[in-house]
Amino acid sequence: MFDLDPVMLARIQFAFTVSFHILFPAFTIGLSMWLFVLECLWLRTGKPIYLDTAKHWSKIFAVSFGMGVVSGIVMSYEFGTNWSVLSREGGNILGPLLSYEVLTAFFLEAGFLGIMLFGWNHVPKGVHLLATGAVAFGTLISAFWILSANSWMQTPAGYEVIDGVLHAKDWVELIFNPSFPYRFAHMVTAAYLTTAFCVGGIGAWYLLRNRSVPHGKIMLGMALSLIVWMAPMQLVIGDLHGLNTLEHQPAKVAALEAHWETGSGIPLILFAIPDNEAEENHFEVAIPGLGSLILTHEWDGEVRGLKSWAKEDRPNPIIPFFAFRLMVGCGMIMIALGFIGAFLWFRGTLFTTRWYLRSMVICWPIGFVAVLAGWFVTEVGRQPWVVYNILRTEDAVSPVPGGSVLTTLILFVVVYFFIFGAGMYYMAKLVRRGPDETPPEPDEDEVDLSRRPMAASGNP
Amino acid sequence: MSEYLPVILPLVWAVILAIGVLIYVVLDGFDLGLGVLFPFAPNHRCRDAMMNSVAPYWDGNETWLVLGGGGLLAAFPLAYSLLLPALYLPLILMLCGLILRGVAFEFRYKAETSRWMWDWAFAGGSTLAAFVQGAAIGCFIQGFEIKDNAYAGGAFDWLTPFVIVTGVALVAGYVLLACGWLIMKGDDELRDWAYDIGKKALIAVAAFILIFSIWTPLMHDEIAERWFSLGNMVMLSPVPILTALSVVGVWYALEKRWTYVPFLLSIVIFLLCYTGLIVSLFPFIIPPDITIWDAAAAPKSQLFMLYGAIPLVPIILGYTAYSYYSMWHVKDHGYH
Numbered sequence: 001m002f003d004l005d006p007v008m009l010a011r012i013q014f015a016f017t018v019s020f021h022i023l024f025p026a027f028t029i030g031l032s033m034w035l036f037v038l039e040c041l042w043l044r045t046g047k048p049i050y051l052d053t054a055k056h057w058s059k060i061f062a063v064s065f066g067m068g069v070v071s072g073i074v075m076s077y078e079f080g081t082n083w084s085v086l087s088r089e090g091g092n093i094l095g096p097l098l099s100y101e102v103l104t105a106f107f108l109e110a111g112f113l114g115i116m117l118f119g120w121n122h123v124p125k126g127v128h129l130l131a132t133g134a135v136a137f138g139t140l141i142s143a144f145w146i147l148s149a150n151s152w153m154q155t156p157a158g159y160e161v162i163d164g165v166l167h168a169k170d171w172v173e174l175i176f177n178p179s180f181p182y183r184f185a186h187m188v189t190a191a192y193l194t195t196a197f198c199v200g201g202i203g204a205w206y207l208l209r210n211r212s213v214p215h216g217k218i219m220l221g222m223a224l225s226l227i228v229w230m231a232p233m234q235l236v237i238g239d240l241h242g243l244n245t246l247e248h249q250p251a252k253v254a255a256l257e258a259h260w261e262t263g264s265g266i267p268l269i270l271f272a273i274p275d276n277e278a279e280e281n282h283f284e285v286a287i288p289g290l291g292s293l294i295l296t297h298e299w300d301g302e303v304r305g306l307k308s309w310a311k312e313d314r315p316n317p318i319i320p321f322f323a324f325r326l327m328v329g330c331g332m333i334m335i336a337l338g339f340i341g342a343f344l345w346f347r348g349t350l351f352t353t354r355w356y357l358r359s360m361v362i363c364w365p366i367g368f369v370a371v372l373a374g375w376f377v378t379e380v381g382r383q384p385w386v387v388y389n390i391l392r393t394e395d396a397v398s399p400v401p402g403g404s405v406l407t408t409l410i411l412f413v414v415v416y417f418f419i420f421g422a423g424m425y426y427m428a429k430l431v432r433r434g435p436d437e438t439p440p441e442p443d444e445d446e447v448d449l450s451r452r453p454m455a456a457s458g459n460p
Numbered sequence: 461m462s463e464y465l466p467v468i469l470p471l472v473w474a475v476i477l478a479i480g481v482l483i484y485v486v487l488d489g490f491d492l493g494l495g496v497l498f499p500f501a502p503n504h505r506c507r508d509a510m511m512n513s514v515a516p517y518w519d520g521n522e523t524w525l526v527l528g529g530g531g532l533l534a535a536f537p538l539a540y541s542l543l544l545p546a547l548y549l550p551l552i553l554m555l556c557g558l559i560l561r562g563v564a565f566e567f568r569y570k571a572e573t574s575r576w577m578w579d580w581a582f583a584g585g586s587t588l589a590a591f592v593q594g595a596a597i598g599c600f601i602q603g604f605e606i607k608d609n610a611y612a613g614g615a616f617d618w619l620t621p622f623v624i625v626t627g628v629a630l631v632a633g634y635v636l637l638a639c640g641w642l643i644m645k646g647d648d649e650l651r652d653w654a655y656d657i658g659k660k661a662l663i664a665v666a667a668f669i670l671i672f673s674i675w676t677p678l679m680h681d682e683i684a685e686r687w688f689s690l691g692n693m694v695m696l697s698p699v700p701i702l703t704a705l706s707v708v709g710v711w712y713a714l715e716k717r718w719t720y721v722p723f724l725l726s727i728v729i730f731l732l733c734y735t736g737l738i739v740s741l742f743p744f745i746i747p748p749d750i751t752i753w754d755a756a757a758a759p760k761s762q763l764f765m766l767y768g769a770i771p772l773v774p775i776i777l778g779y780t781a782y783s784y785y786s787m788w789h790v791k792d793h794g795y796h
Contacts, residue, residue, distance in 0.1 A: 063566045069519050070562040074555045076529040080544025081551060087544075088609065091537020092761040099534040099765055102527045107776040110523040111783050114516025122790045167758050398545040404615045408552040415556050419563045426570035 004402030007394045010082040013409040015379070017074050019372055020416050024068030026371045029143060029188065030195025031061050032136035034222070039129050053215050055120070056435035057199070060427050062117050067423050069110075071416070076102075082405070086386055086396035090166050093159060093174060094149050101145035109138035140188065147187055151180035153387050154378070155248045166390070178248055182241035183378075189234045190374065193334060194367025196223040196230070201364025202431055204357040212434045217351055220360065224345065227338040235331060239294075245378075246295055246303070249388065252381035254306045255317035256324040257291060261305040266291040271325075274317040279307055315383040323376040330370035337363060462759075469763065470756035473535035474745070476769060480531060482734055484524035485593075486637065486727050490514075491521045492593075493638025495561050495586020496631055497657065498579065506650050507579065513645040515565055516787045520780055522558065534765055538609060538755040539745045546604045546611040547596060547618060554592035561585030587631065594630025598623035600741060601676055601683075603748040622675065629668035633730065636661040636710075640723025651717075658714050658722060666707045669733065673700070676740060680748075683740045696739060703732040 035054050042050035076098065080087050087094070115123055115131035123131070158173030159166050168174055203219025206212045246253045258274040258281055259266055268290035272281035292301040306314050337359060344350040351357075386393045494510050501507045514521075533540040544551060564582035571578055595618065602622060605613035639658030642650050677684035686692060706729045713721035743751045756762065 063570065066519070066563055066566040069522070070559040073522060073526055073529075073558060076526045077544060077551060077555060079533060080529070080540045081548050084541035084545045084610070087533055088537050088541035091533050091540065092758045095530070095534025095537055095540075095757060096761050096765045098530040099527070100768055102523065102530045103768055103772045103776065106523045106526055107520070107772075107780070110520035111776065111779045113519050114783050114787055118516045118787060118790060123786050127786070165758075168760050168764065171764055398541075398548070399610050399612075400545050400548050401615055404548050408549065411552065411556060415559055419559060419567075422567055422574075423563065426567055429570060 004406060006400060006402040006405055007397050009402055009405040009409060010397050010400075011393065013405060013412065014078060014082055016409065016416070017071065017078060017412055019375070020420065021068065021071040021075055022371060022375060023368055024064050024071065025139065025143070026191045026194045026368060027198065028061060028065050028068055029139040029191035030193075031057065031064070031199075032132070032139050033192070034195060034199065035061060036129075036132045036136040037222075039132050043125060043129060049214055049218065052435045052437065053218055056215070056430070058117060059430050063423055063427050063430070065109075065113065067419060070419075074412075080398075082398050082400070083386070083396050084398035086391060089164065089391060089396075090153075090387060092165065092167050093152065096168070097145050097149040097152070097175070101142055101149075105138045105142035105145065108141065109135050112138070143188055143191070144184060147184045148175050148177070148180050151183045152177045154183075154382055155179040155244075156387055156390060161390070166387070179241075179244055182237065182244045185237045186234070186241050186374070187371075189230055189237055190367065190371050192226060193230055193234060194371060196226045197334070197360075197367045198364050199223045200227065201360050201362075204360035205431070206434065207351055208354065208357050208361065212437070213351075215435045220351070220357075221345075224338065224341045224350070227334060228342045229338075231331065231334040231338045235335065238328075238331070242295065243297070249382060250304045251306065251309050251314045252320065252378070253295060254304055255315045255381050256320040256377055257295065257303075258317045258321045259291070259303060259305045260307050262302065262308050263305065264292060264300040264302040265289050266295075266303050268294060272321070274321050276311075276316040276318065312384065315381050320377045320381040323373040323380070327370050327373035327377060330366050330373065333363065333366060334370075465759040465763065466756070467753070469759050469766070470535070470752045472766065473531075473756070473762055474743075474752045476773070477528065477531050477535060478734075478738065480524055480527050482731065484521070484528060485730060485734070487517070487521040487524060489590075489634045489730070490637040490641040490723075491518050492561075492586040492590040493634035493636070494641065495582050496590060496635050497638050497642075498583040498586070500657070502649060502653055506646075506653070509646060509650060510642065511565065511568065511582070513641065516790070517784065518562065518565055520783065522562065525558075535757055535762055536745055536752065536755040537757050539750060542604065542606055542609070542611050542746050542750065542755075546613060547599060549615055550592045550595055550618060554589045554596075557585040557588030557592070559585070561589065590631045590634045591627040593627075594633075595623045595627035597630065597737065598626030600747060601626070601679065601737070603680075604746055606746065606749050622679070625668070625671065625675075629665070629672070632661055632664040632668060633733075636665050636726050637723065637730070640726045643722050644719060655714050655717060659711070662707065662710050662714065665729065669703060669707075669729075673736075680740075682748075686740060699732055699736050699739065703729060703736075706732065 035058055038050050038054040038057075041047075042054065079094070079098075112131040112134040115128065116135050119128055119131065152174060155178040157177040158168065158170040158175075160169045161167070199219045200223030203216040203221075203223060206216030207220065242253065254260075257266075258269050258272050260279050260281070265288075267286035267288045269281065269284060269286045272284040272286075274281050289299065292303060293299055295301065295303055306317060340356060341350060341360075344353050344356055382388060384392050384394065386396045491514050494514055498507060498510060501510060529540075532543070560581040561583075562585075564578040564585065568575055568578040568582065598620075599618045602618075602620060604611065605617065636658060639654040639661055642654035643658065646654060677687060687696060706725050710722055710725045710729065713725060741747055743753070745752045745755050
């Protein structure tokens, strides 16, 4: 299996590093915005509970943002280290989009992060709020550019090819390419939902443990008031995204539904083991006719099957098929938890219904699972193309020997698991410690770690 | 006008990127230099203070490196696509070094029993990153083997004695910057120590400048010719003269225990060495074959970015300066 194929190794390396990286933006996009909202609430109401909660979560934010930054630096170089032909042929287009991301987003985030994290008692309150807002807004701008670049590679527009090199023709058409609005809306919503489930899950955990109860109520309440409308909205956005994909990347849709034959009134496959060699599904469980309705919104809508592409021009359906089901499953659980929570809240028993609180605790990472699954659907589903119908993945790879790629892949795996483990451990520690109930003024000049306050209520 | 664009735009972008790289080298230079110095600090309290002095800024400092990567891809895609495969292993080592030292800022304060681990991650990661950056400069002087617009050399072609020396040289240079930073930001104990180490680093830096001034022209006849042909020699003479004066100036400032001059004048040394490097290599972006015009992106792409860069870069410099200013006297960054 491992004959040091540089293309496969480069793909695995990119998939590993980008999957690891996306976890942090998916969390910090929503978290920074929530911190901004908390700070606004504190300034408006003057209630210290909002400040305590914001300060507590900004520590967790700092850890995850740090990991996002360092794993992101890797991404900005990996286009060249592993995909140098893509860089050379697509640089005219991808380069400016990524540079705009650095200029409009990364600097904004980095420039104000120091004030946001360390400036609480040192800059005026308005300036601090502005800094938090700048970081939150920066994460959104960042998502805008990177999703524009990714969407352009999926659904290229506004370009021309001159001597084998891609050139920009119309920047507006290029940036707002056909799949971009859907992908951007889908990802930002996913990021907010991911954060909401983390915050809500941890709030529920405090409630179950009967500690920091007022803070826990704020966390769960605010999370739920977002989930209850955003999770259903995400289903609608996802559906529209699917229609768009059917129009521009029909092979991806065929793969994620594991449809081999072209036809109308096709079934919805609930479970199967797609077999790319035999071009058929094993152990298929399907509902007749429903597939066309979902994909095309018509009972007899025609959907192209995988067999209508040559084997080398279509993705292997196995990963998109299962990843898609995983993503949709997570989405359904999110919608259910949102509705049940709203119902309990309406009845006035939300904060005391232990089975519901426990479900929320268990589901804290559900957003991350859904985000990763979704990216696997869209990225594996666009194969064999890195720029759709223009440049094949196998032609885009760098002239680097397989041994080098394997060595660095192992290095990344070791380093990432090491820092990921440590990061999770420290974040869990912060969660266990809980918010400080009384604001820790006066200002200390020296850092004395031995005197650092442990949680008053101790570790569980 | 439009027929001059393909000539002018690459020059403009070369200048912008050169300034960006210089800002990176100075900002992350003292930042990484602190990491190199970290294990040698007099005591734990000093180490905490060193880390605190840069905690609010490190992320901003490293963003200039991301700009370097993104900007090179955007303005000179061919150079990006040649350089990164050529420096594949060292660059990924550098990235891993930056990861370890970057997370150390956050993890170190959360850790209690495992703090020593993040001390080492910070020191080791910083040193590794500084060394590789120096080695990369050496690789530029050395040149790259290019065939048909693709890197044609092996995975370890970059690793030569010259490159190892440039790597060590940049580590020394970053230490000098870090000493200048600590003199500005540290308490009395740290400052005493930084004045002392700063002198040693300065001697090392001066020695390395001398070595490269001899070694580089010996390696490449074209570089020798550029510096030593009669007209150029006169025209370029301010570069070595000013460098020598700056070295003496830093020494004097360290002797007199001035506060801001050592850092600022060390930046001038960096600026002059950088100028020397550009004089030696211009107009090649991937020596010895690829010029900035060969590697340039389409004028349309370079122009599109320029429209953004012209307003955005001054704004970025503005709020970066504000961030440094507003957090300058804050000593306690570790509470979070």
